[in-house]
Amino acid sequence: MSSYxxxxxxxxxxxxxxxxxxxxxxxxxxVVEGRDTLGGTCLNIGCIPSKALLHATHMLHEAEHNFxxxxxxxxxxxxxxxxxxxxxxxxxxxxxxxxxxxxxKNKIDWxxxxxxxxxxxxxxxxxxxxxxxxxxxxxxxxxxxxxxxKIDEENIVSSTGALELAKIPKxxxxxxxxxxxxxxxxxxxxxxxxxxxxxxxxxxxxxMDAEIQKGFKKILAKQGLKFIMGxxxxxxxxxxxxxxxxxxxxxxxSEHTLDADTVLVxxxxxxxxxxLGLTELGVEISERGQIKTDSHYKTNINGIYALGDCIDGxxxxxxxxxxGMACAEGLAGQKPHVNYxxxxxxxxxxxxxxxxxxxxxxxxxxxxxYKVGKFSFMGNGRAKANFASDGFVKILADxxxxxxxxxxxxxxxxxxxxxEICVAMEFGASAEDLARTCHAHPTYSEAVREAALAxxxxxxxx
Ligand code: NAI
Numbered sequence: 001m002s003s004y005x006x007x008x009x010x011x012x013x014x015x016x017x018x019x020x021x022x023x024x025x026x027x028x029x030x031v032v033e034g035r036d037t038l039g040g041t042c043l044n045i046g047c048i049p050s051k052a053l054l055h056a057t058h059m060l061h062e063a064e065h066n067f068x069x070x071x072x073x074x075x076x077x078x079x080x081x082x083x084x085x086x087x088x089x090x091x092x093x094x095x096x097x098x099x100x101x102x103x104x105k106n107k108i109d110w111x112x113x114x115x116x117x118x119x120x121x122x123x124x125x126x127x128x129x130x131x132x133x134x135x136x137x138x139x140x141x142x143x144x145x146x147x148x149x150k151i152d153e154e155n156i157v158s159s160t161g162a163l164e165l166a167k168i169p170k171x172x173x174x175x176x177x178x179x180x181x182x183x184x185x186x187x188x189x190x191x192x193x194x195x196x197x198x199x200x201x202x203x204x205x206x207x208m209d210a211e212i213q214k215g216f217k218k219i220l221a222k223q224g225l226k227f228i229m230g231x232x233x234x235x236x237x238x239x240x241x242x243x244x245x246x247x248x249x250x251x252x253x254s255e256h257t258l259d260a261d262t263v264l265v266x267x268x269x270x271x272x273x274x275x276l277g278l279t280e281l282g283v284e285i286s287e288r289g290q291i292k293t294d295s296h297y298k299t300n301i302n303g304i305y306a307l308g309d310c311i312d313g314x315x316x317x318x319x320x321x322x323x324g325m326a327c328a329e330g331l332a333g334q335k336p337h338v339n340y341x342x343x344x345x346x347x348x349x350x351x352x353x354x355x356x357x358x359x360x361x362x363x364x365x366x367x368x369x370y371k372v373g374k375f376s377f378m379g380n381g382r383a384k385a386n387f388a389s390d391g392f393v394k395i396l397a398d399x400x401x402x403x404x405x406x407x408x409x410x411x412x413x414x415x416x417x418x419x420e421i422c423v424a425m426e427f428g429a430s431a432e433d434l435a436r437t438c439h440a441h442p443t444y445s446e447a448v449r450e451a452a453l454a455x456x457x458x459x460x461x462x
Contacts, residue, residue: 002109004030006331007123007132009115009276012040014308014320015138016099021328023106030132031108032115032125037096038103040140041309042317044092045160050183051348052091053163056084057190058350066387079191081168088163116277120303134303134331137276137291138324141309144270146175149236155243156236156263159184169193169262173245175233177204179347180266182220186349189224196226196258198233198247205347209359209408211394216353216410219390228258236263271310286312297327305331319343342425346415351377351391354418357406357425360396369399373431373455375447377411379462382442388412393451395421395431402430402455413444420448431455 005027008015015031016038022029037044063077103110113125123130143158145151153161162184168191174181177199189195197204203213204220204227221227231247234255242259249256271289278285284292284300291306293299299306307327308320322343326336347353363370376392377383391411397404407421424434434452439445450459 001129001131002030003131004028004109004133006030006134006136006328007032007111007115007130008136008138009117009123010040010138010140010308011035011038011099011110012138012140012308012320013042013317014140014324015040015136016102016324017321018136018138018307018324018328019108020102020106021325022331023108025328025332025334027328027332029106029108030111030130031103032111032113032123034112034114037092038099038110039092039096043095043099045163047317048095049088049092049163050159050180050187052088053084053187054183054348054350056087057187061190061350062387069387079168085164114275116275117281117304118277120281120301132303134305136297136327137273137278137299137304137306137310138308138320139276139310140272140320141269141315142272143265144268145265146233146236146267149233149265151265152238155238155261156265158265162188162262162264165262169260171260171262172196173198173243173258173260173263175236175245175263175265176200176267177227177229178206178266178268181264182225183348184264184266185225186220186223194226195224196228196260198228198231198245198258200230200232200250202230204229205353207359208345208353208355209394209406210361212353212355212359212408212410215392216347219351219410220349222390231256233267236265269309269315273310296330297323313340314343314345316343316345339426342422344415344418344422346418348415351388351411352414353410354414355406355408356418356422357404358396359406359408363396363405368405370396370405371399371455372396373451373453373459375450375454375459375462377444377447379450379459380442380444380447382444383412383447385442386412388444393417393447395434395448395451395455397431397455402432404429404431404434407448407451409448411444411447417444417448420445 006022006029009032011033019031111125159180172193174185174197185195230250234246243263297305297307307323309315322338329336344356373395377389383389394408396406431452439449453459
């Protein structure tokens with residue numbers, strides 16, 4: 001048995017970042033992790049492996065569609081799936097080993113096994129009981145399947161199985177046009193699969209700016225993804241080597257089925273808190289299964305904190321990381337603050353989609369007087385040279401004060417471009433502040449500046 005200032009349960013982006021910050025601030029820290037490798041869902045079966053596959057298949061797309069036009073001829077591309085999987089696995093390994101290195105560097109103990117909290121101030125891992133002045137739950141989330149749909153991770157898969165398929169499916173049905181469905185749907189489309197996305201709502205990517213939703217869907221459809229919208233999936237069945245999805249169209253209640261080799265269920269995730277002993281301890285949980293916390297990540301039980309996917313808010317690795325740092329700093333007596341109004345969201349398709357702050361629909365609902373500055377990547381020299389001119393930047397600013405309220409981008413490197421707007425928003429900048437900032441030419445970033453200019457007297461290249 002050992003004693004710690006802090007024991008964190010879970011080594012995903014929330015947990016491991018929190019641990020590093022705790023250690024940096026002089027707290028004796030341990031992390032409980034039951035997986036064989038550190039990094040949680042994000043590094044092992046989420047963000048990182050999916051980005052490896054998105055990168056590899058984007059390269060394939062470039063080779064197939066744009067190389068010849070650039071004068072690069074002569075070699076036919078073919079896919080070695082085994083090698084692509086091993087590239088993906090190597091990417092996971094270098095990242096998870098990186099966290100292990102950081103733990104050693106910061107003298108953080110890895111308590112291997114699944115943890116539970118038998119009583120306040122104690123964490124049990126296997127047969128060992130450890131003392132902890134503070135316990136932080138960063139246990140993440142798990143796939144939330146549809147009622148009656150059994151995920152076998154072979155033919156009916158979640159994102160986990162979709163990153164490990166034995167072979168590239170000829171036909172793939174994706175249930176849910178959210179982030180996971182569109183990212184992984186894009187991967188398999190680029191690998192030659194016939195991909196149909198079935199979505200309950202009439203729009204893709206729920207919660208996003210409506211203009212972005214429309215533009216994004218158009219681009220994905222141009223890339224060959226098929227969409228069945230307004231369709232409630234009723235069930236998925238595996239029979240005679242085929243997987244059938246039964247769905248009902250909401251507009252007329254008509255019933256249909258569609259067959260595929262593989263079905264990806266990407267209808268959301270839910271907090272993962274199984275086996276921690278929270279009910280016995282009396283930790284308050286919301287109706288949605290999230291651990292309830294105050295703004296300092298404290299639960300209703302003294303000395304127990306929670307952060308990341310298992311509490312309220314968007315299930316995003318970077319949101320969890322920020323909470324991890326803030327929670328650690330709070331324990332060390334500092335006064336940290338996470339600005340939930342400036343948390344970017346990114347979809348790593350090609351083009352990428354990124355957003356921060358409010359969208360137009362939310363501003364209308366708030367009764368906010370706003371203006372819109374838009375700029376298409378068609379007017380961006382770099383994007384044209386790189387065959388990447390699909391998409392646009394849209395900046396929303398207060399009509400009177402010009403303060404930036406939100407930004408929405410579809411375009412090349414949108415996930416990187418969004419951050420200059422995040423920084424601007426953190427500093428309470430106006431669209432004019434962005435517009436008057438010199439941007440290097442030729443860069444994709446110029447499109448952000450042009451959109452900011454469009455909030456004022458007008459973009460130059462529009
Ligand atoms: P999601 O919540 O983004 O999308 C789920 C979609 O499924 C919704 O559009 C919903 O309307 C639809 N749906 C639900 N029930 C349905 C039914 N019966 N029939 C048809 N459609 C139905 O969930 P997703 O994509 O599974 O992602 C889960 C979480 O993981 C999200 O919170 C997301 O933010 C996070 N994530 C983030 C990534 C990123 O930041 N790039 C990447 C992957 C995941």
